[in-house]
Amino acid sequence: MLKKQLTPYLLVSPYLLHLAVFVAFPVVFSIVLTFHKWNIISPMEYVGLTNYVRLFKDATFLKSLINTCIFLAIHIPLQIIVALFLAEVLNQKIKFRGFFRAAFFLPVIVSGVVVTILWQQLFGYDSGMFNRLLVTIGLDKIGWLTDPNVAMTSIALMATWKNVGLYIVLFLVGLQTVPAHYYEAAELEGATHTQKFFKITLPMINPTIFMVVILSTIGGFSLFIEPYIMTGGGPLNSTISAVLYIYKQGFFYYHMGYSATLGFFFAMIILLVVMIQKRFVEKDK
Amino acid sequence: MKRSYYYKNIILLIILAVILIALNSCGNKNERKGDSLIYWSSNNTQEIEFANYITEGWNKNNPQQKVTFQPVPEGQSSEEIILAAVVGNTTPDIYSNMWQGDVEAYAESGVLVALDTLAGFLDFISTRCDSSVITEITSEDGHIYQIPWKINPIMLMYNVNSLKDIGVNKVPSNYGEFFSSSAKYQKDTDGDGYIDRWFGYSEVLVTWWQRFFDFYPLYLAASNGANLVKNNKAVFNNEYAVQVFKFLREMYEKKYFPMERLSARQDPFLTEVISTRFTGPWEIIHAEKYKPKGLEYSFAPMPVPNNHVGPVYTYGDPKNIVIFNTCPNPQSAWEFIKYMIEEKKDLKLLEMTMQLPRRKHIEINPIFQEFFKSNPKMKIFAEQGNYVRGTDTAPVLKEVFDLISQEYEACVIYGIKTPEEAVAAAAEAVDLLFIDKAK
Amino acid sequence: MKKVIFYLLLITGALIFIYPFVWMISASLAPENEISNLTLFPSTFTIDSYKLMIDKIPIGQSLINSLIVSSSVTLGVLIFGSMVGYALSRMEFRGRDLIFYIIIFTMTLPFQITLIPQYIIIVQFGWVDSFLALIVPYLMNALSIIMFRQYFKSIPQDLIDAARIDGCGELRIIFRILWPNSVPALITIGIITFMASWNEVLWPLIVIRDESLMTMPQLVTLFAVGGRAESQLGVKLAAAVMLALPIIIAYLFFQKYFIQSMASSGIKE
Numbered sequence: 007m008l009k010k011q012l013t014p015y016l017l018v019s020p021y022l023l024h025l026a027v028f029v030a031f032p033v034v035f036s037i038v039l040t041f042h043k044w045n046i047i048s049p050m051e052y053v054g055l056t057n058y059v060r061l062f063k064d065a066t067f068l069k070s071l072i073n074t075c076i077f078l079a080i081h082i083p084l085q086i087i088v089a090l091f092l093a094e095v096l097n098q099k100i101k102f103r104g105f106f107r108a109a110f111f112l113p114v115i116v117s118g119v120v121v122t123i124l125w126q127q128l129f130g131y132d133s134g135m136f137n138r139l140l141v142t143i144g145l146d147k148i149g150w151l152t153d154p155n156v157a158m159t160s161i162a163l164m165a166t167w168k169n170v171g172l173y174i175v176l177f178l179v180g181l182q183t184v185p186a187h188y189y190e191a192a193e194l195e196g197a198t199h200t201q202k203f204f205k206i207t208l209p210m211i212n213p214t215i216f217m218v219v220i221l222s223t224i225g226g227f228s229l230f231i232e233p234y235i236m237t238g239g240g241p242l243n244s245t246i247s248a249v250l251y252i253y254k255q256g257f258f259y260y261h262m263g264y265s266a267t268l269g270f271f272f273a274m275i276i277l278l279v280v281m282i283q284k285r286f287v288e289k290d291k
Numbered sequence: 292m293k294r295s296y297y298y299k300n301i302i303l304l305i306i307l308a309v310i311l312i313a314l315n316s317c318g319n320k321n322e323r324k325g326d327s328l329i330y331w332s333s334n335n336t337q338e339i340e341f342a343n344y345i346t347e348g349w350n351k352n353n354p355q356q357k358v359t360f361q362p363v364p365e366g367q368s369s370e371e372i373i374l375a376a377v378v379g380n381t382t383p384d385i386y387s388n389m390w391q392g393d394v395e396a397y398a399e400s401g402v403l404v405a406l407d408t409l410a411g412f413l414d415f416i417s418t419r420c421d422s423s424v425i426t427e428i429t430s431e432d433g434h435i436y437q438i439p440w441k442i443n444p445i446m447l448m449y450n451v452n453s454l455k456d457i458g459v460n461k462v463p464s465n466y467g468e469f470f471s472s473s474a475k476y477q478k479d480t481d482g483d484g485y486i487d488r489w490f491g492y493s494e495v496l497v498t499w500w501q502r503f504f505d506f507y508p509l510y511l512a513a514s515n516g517a518n519l520v521k522n523n524k525a526v527f528n529n530e531y532a533v534q535v536f537k538f539l540r541e542m543y544e545k546k547y548f549p550m551e552r553l554s555a556r557q558d559p560f561l562t563e564v565i566s567t568r569f570t571g572p573w574e575i576i577h578a579e580k581y582k583p584k585g586l587e588y589s590f591a592p593m594p595v596p597n598n599h600v601g602p603v604y605t606y607g608d609p610k611n612i613v614i615f616n617t618c619p620n621p622q623s624a625w626e627f628i629k630y631m632i633e634e635k636k637d638l639k640l641l642e643m644t645m646q647l648p649r650r651k652h653i654e655i656n657p658i659f660q661e662f663f664k665s666n667p668k669m670k671i672f673a674e675q676g677n678y679v680r681g682t683d684t685a686p687v688l689k690e691v692f693d694l695i696s697q698e699y700e701a702c703v704i705y706g707i708k709t710p711e712e713a714v715a716a717a718a719e720a721v722d723l724l725f726i727d728k729a730k
Numbered sequence: 731m732k733k734v735i736f737y738l739l740l741i742t743g744a745l746i747f748i749y750p751f752v753w754m755i756s757a758s759l760a761p762e763n764e765i766s767n768l769t770l771f772p773s774t775f776t777i778d779s780y781k782l783m784i785d786k787i788p789i790g791q792s793l794i795n796s797l798i799v800s801s802s803v804t805l806g807v808l809i810f811g812s813m814v815g816y817a818l819s820r821m822e823f824r825g826r827d828l829i830f831y832i833i834i835f836t837m838t839l840p841f842q843i844t845l846i847p848q849y850i851i852i853v854q855f856g857w858v859d860s861f862l863a864l865i866v867p868y869l870m871n872a873l874s875i876i877m878f879r880q881y882f883k884s885i886p887q888d889l890i891d892a893a894r895i896d897g898c899g900e901l902r903i904i905f906r907i908l909w910p911n912s913v914p915a916l917i918t919i920g921i922i923t924f925m926a927s928w929n930e931v932l933w934p935l936i937v938i939r940d941e942s943l944m945t946m947p948q949l950v951t952l953f954a955v956g957g958r959a960e961s962q963l964g965v966k967l968a969a970a971v972m973l974a975l976p977i978i979i980a981y982l983f984f985q986k987y988f989i990q991s992m993a994s995s996g997i998k999e
Contacts, residue, residue: 013900017817018829020810024870029836032847039847045686046853047377048400060726066697095740108985109744112751115981115988116974117929119947123954123970124754127963132551135753154705171747175993227840231931235954240497242700242707249842249932256846257936259690260374260396266846273843280838365941367952375939379858 039266057267070251078226080162089170093177111171122235125164154244180214216287327357333388334362337644345631356623384618391609396686398436404614405434409625421651439649442607443571444675445508451587453566462591466538469594473547489549491567497700499692508606509535512593516604516680523725528718534596536710539703572672590671607679694720758967779964792949799864800927806869807923815878837872863937874919881915918991
């Protein structure tokens with residue numbers, strides 16, 4: 007009898023232990039660390055609020071936050087428009103739908119590292135494919151990765167290409183929940199395709215759109231490997247994302263305490279943004 | 292049935308534990324053979340040969356204290372490997388490829404042996420180094436944790452014949468001469484509207500270590516070896532840094548230096564696309580191997596501002612030897628190092644690796660004369676060796692150079708800040724780095 | 731006619747997503763000086779870039795490392811996830827709902843906050859430069875628990891009761907009864923976990939410095955960013971192809987499962 011009572015606890019205890027060591031303790035320790043200075047090889051040193059003072063004077067950190075916002079501002083709308091459009095197309099009665107869906111989805115499963123190396127070549131100033139195409143149709147070359155005003159947009163473009171397949175699939179699922187008789191009723195009243203889309207489809211898939219926004223936001227906040235490989239954060243710090251800067255502070259300069267402070271601050275911002283977004287979704291319901 | 296079920300579980304757990312332990316011991320760990328000392332050399336082929344030569348010679352004469360050497364394990368960079376070794380407590384006893392800029396951080400954390408506490412060290416070091424070098428390698432706490440081993444001074448490599456071709460009789464030594472020679476050399480040889488011959492070249496990389504090949508040697512030359520940081524403050528916000536920024540900015544603006552990455556093509560110096568280059572003695576081996584017939588080259592000191600007086604300093608990229616505190620017998624380790632860097636072995640180092648020992652007055656030392664006669668270009672570097680600076684004593688040098696690089700990018704490469712603004716901004720950012728020490 | 735144009739546009743769209751990969755493979759097989767030409771068929775096919783790459787980096791070793799790490803993580807997640815999922819879905823005990831809410835909460839925690847302390851824990855345990863650092867922190871996963879719990883709720887209670895009457899212990903129930911009846915969940919969670927683990931780069935970059943222990947994406951990243959490739963495009967592309975190949979091959983056979991898995995994980999969020 008006792009064994010039966012103990013069993014559930016036995017089953018969950020490995021997880022709780024894991025949680026305590028790898029989640030709970032780190033969160034607490036992270037806060038403690040923000041008040042210390044540490045470079046891994048020397049003992050930790052208490053420095054009070056110095057890290058926070060430094061954070062608020064740190065122009066580069068601010069830049070990294072702004073860059074992350076710029077990335078989101080370009081990437082999310084682009085993603086939604088393209089994904090929704092392609093999902094709508096795929097939702098029609100077409101042959102080989104499976105093939106097309108698989109093709110769009112291909113970049114999603116491939117590692118971000120591969121996509122970045124690939125697009126680094128495409129974006130090359132002298133011999134990259136895009137600039138060559140531009141030159142053959144008579145336009146000027148663009149400094150995709152060398153122009154500080156364009157670089158982040160280029161990365162957002164690449165990120166959209168990589169992820170849009172996933173969102174096409176999610177939208178497809180959402181589109182298929184719209185009852186067919188709504189469309190039939192509208193057709194009887196002579197509605198055009200566009201009218202059907204904006205009056206019926208869009209409102210019905212609002213929940214899916216919100217979900218896509220929230221997922222893309224969380225994903226966008228973790229932007230790291232793309233700028234790391236592609237530009238190292240340049241030119242002129244226009245592509246350094248928040249996570250890249252936090253990584254640099256911790257594992258390039260070994261300012262562990264300061265890096266933990268940045269990480270903590272950034273995590274709070276993310277939580278705030280996601281909470282606001284979820285509130286927005288709830289209100290709409 | 293229940294019994295066997297439990298046993299099965301226990302066996303499963305044991306297998307799991309064994310796998311975990313096996314996984315944990317995967318990876319390079321130090322193998323101490325008996326009580327021999329472990330010496331890590333760099334993994335450069337010639338240096339491995341040299342290390343082999345040294346350890347064999349030592350072990351023959353000192354069987355009671357053997358030394359085993361291995362090249363630094365492969366990784367992203369040897370600095371990372373050393374850091375991982377320090378963190379994981381798997382450091383070797385002796386390491387000879389330590390960049391001078393890394394030493395202070397390790398010294399402060401106590402993982403290095405204070406060499407001045409070892410018998411015979413202080414006497415030896417004053418025969419090898421002059422007083423300015425000794426000051427340079429002394430840490431903030433007054434102890435010495437490193438032995439200068441070798442340097443690779445950065446100098447101006449130039450194409451002798453192409454200078455004559457444009458009517459320049461003496462290699463340019465200051466900024467003014469540099470500009471006028473550059474103007475003469477600049478050409479658009481294939482008429483496509485884009486310049487394809489430039490007087491010189493420096494990578495437009497923002498990476499922190501790229502400054503060792505442009506900004507830093509020029510700054511040391513202009514300022515007679517001044518510090519970048521001292522006593523936890525930035526001290527480079529001065530006319531010298533501004534002049535260097537101005538010089539480089541003008542070179543890029545007037546297209547005397549290319550903005551393109553020439554490194555992806557064939558060697559631009561050997562194909563005479565450029566006529567000069569800021570580089571070190573390692574270039575000699577490469578040039579001798581690949582130079583086309585008739586190409587003559589030589590080396591000269593870095594250019595300086597027009598109003599400069601005094602000797603021309605430069606950056607020496609010093610690599611030093613350290614003893615980690617995991618070493619069971621530091622005194623013996625010191626004897627081994629002494630064996631490795633005495634005069635005849637220094638000569639061997641020169642012969643085998645073409646790298647310059649950091650030894651005072653090496654250019655007039657009789658033991659090396661034969662070598663310099665057959666390698667006159669190395670003599671130029673040896674003479675420069677008297678006016679070489681390493682790095683300042685600060686535990687955050689990488690970040691200092693990174694911050695300078697960011698302002699370098701804004702001013703020199705993109706021209707959106709004036710040299711004065713850029714240097715001031717860099718100094719301000721560096722001061723912010725030391726914010727907690729200032730208390 | 732309209733249909734033809736429609737399909738042409740659709741094919742163009744599909745090409746936009748496929749062609750770059752095809753180009754990448756072709757460029758990695760081209761001689762170095764032709765790579766910038768961007769034609770699909772170079773004058774000669776050569777594997778020089780691959781030979782150079784194998785010379786410079788231990789790509790084969792990293793493939794094995796990635797396989798070991800990702801398989802171990804996936805196995806662990808499946809085992810422990812189903813254990814906790816089962817307890818939460820089929821058992822009554824005090825604290826059950828509390829644990830469930832805690833699990834949901836951990837899913838909202840951004841990783842940026844735990845990154846540095848987790849590294850410090852690894853250092854304290856002495857796991858730097860060991861597989862343990864790569865595997866153990868990822869052995870258990872909140873999403874998998876939620877998904878298992880969801881799925882197990884739909885398994886008929888009679889099945890479980892019958893097994894109990896036969897005298898089966900709880901663990902046996904999980905592995906002998908639940909697993910065979912949860913193949914879709916196993917596949918879904920397995921694929922998501924394996925892919926996420928395979929593509930993870932930031933964590934290996936932090937805890938592994940020794941080249942012989944690096945995972946494949948980590949090795950290729952450092953190769954692309956560092957100076958070892960010496961600005962030669964061919965080797966970098968070859969490395970990227972090697973990294974992409976295993977997953978693409980798996981994808982060609984199991985597309986349906988990949989797509990379904992990732993879609994359902996998105997919906998669960």
